Amino acid sequence: MGKYWNESMECATLDEMRALQSFRLQKTVKRVYANVPYYRDMMDKAGVKPEDIRSVDDLHLLPFTCKQDLRDTYPYGLFAAPLDDVVRLHASSGTTGKQIVVGYTRKDLDMWSDCVARALTAAGATKSDFMHISYGYGLFTGGLGLHDGATKVGMTTIPVSSGNTKRQITILKDFGSTFICCTPSYALYLAETMKEMGVSKSDIKLKAGIFGAEAWTEQMRKEIEDKLGCKAMDIYGLTEITGPGVAFECECQNGMHINEDNFIPEIIDPDTGEVLPEGSEGELVFTCINKEAFPILRYRTKDICVLEREKCACGRTLIKMRKPRGRTDDMLIIRGVNVFPSQIESVLLSLGDTAPYYQIVVDRKNNTDTFEIQVELPEHMLSDTIKTIEDMEAKITEALHSTLGIQPKIRLVEPKSLPRSEGKAVRVIDKRKLVD
């Protein structure tokens, strides 16, 4: 097996790629306009007709889609294929606890797994390899996304899913896994647990790991490579676009190739919406041009990023994105889970008359994110008995856990002890060093 999974796409000339993109874009816009009233209204309001979109150069005429549009049309309002043809749903959490739902036809799953297969092949995987999948299986796109890609390559998939770290290590060792995929912080946690169990990196056969779903640094990469004795490769994706495999790293490990035959990237000025030239830093926007069920148009990812079309030593011509440097909104990714401060505010508000002052403190200890919410003790919660206060604390923890999908540590603090600032309060202290 060669070095590329889909050489004609991964190594196409710029002209070929633009021609294909233009063709697919036109087709997608026509279909979406015809099948999705929400998009039709959006385009009508913007004064754009499907026939105005003749090539990728006309992409900027289309209106943006953002997360709010997905919420407004929940659950199936943006689907462009009949539900009869949809064979899979995935979902991810949103800001107000309401999740967003995406769908896939058979062809969509085929396209997605092709993207993941490219990523795995770029990491050196072949059908002789074993893929240990530690991403959670479920509505989250990580588990099944990597599973389908690995199956397509012909790898022996080991669908371990998440949790039970000691058992994971036993399986890694006994089944002879040569590839693994999980979040980078879990990879480090695995390495630590291996050490505790007396398992050395020579006891396992890992060649490479595909790590994504959260921000990580070059330093973490070195640490993972050193401790697990394998290459650590980055992968990028988001549920709204398809899941993991929107972009992937090659052996050069400096930027991720975007599967632009399926997803056209743009960089825009987040304030004006104006398209910025290649090489500028701005908000990453994707248009899906090869999907049937959920072909989102100009989706604003809120990731701050740079695109570079340079000749890559690996031979691929696919445009590269740098690791996202931050976000335009206040979304935090904690242990792989999306958390918005507004969610915390609404939960606190639901428990009392007024939302108390709070501050989120995120850190990374022993390679795992810590998530503490400091809450100024509201008047009505004060009692002369510890038990009453602890019961309230437990109630807050539980309410936040069920809304956020991740359990915070609640720390009650004295009134007026959290810093006030003019204008917007400083709600988040992120001590993790996620950007080099």
Added chain:
Amino acid sequence: MTVKQLSVFVENRPGRLSAITRLLGDANINIRAMSIADTKDFGILRLIVDDAEKALKVLKDEGCSVTITNVLVLRIDDRPGSLAQAMNALYKDNISVEYMYAAFINTESNTACLVLRVDDNDKATVALYDSGYKLLSQNELG
């Protein structure tokens, strides 16, 4: 007969007790009994003072989180077995003690004073009076 107890929420960090007690001292408020219930992150400082209303205002003005609870202050003989007797007086009427602590008030040398937080002040008052005990009133705290 109950006495007003102040409960102050105190974070576990250096200097908090110093600041709160200084506030009371500067306002010329005398602490007659106190205890701290502590957890890993915070504590509740419980205080019986000679002027509860004034103390409440002083602390609130400084932004402290304070609440007032009515508790009983009981005088017992200062000898072995007398606390057990008092507890038995409550127990026989099925009254639960949520917490209690010793007070500084000591007007007579052969007695001791206790602050009691029970589940039912009225029932406890009756039970203690019936057994011949003396409860202190707010104006006996000076």
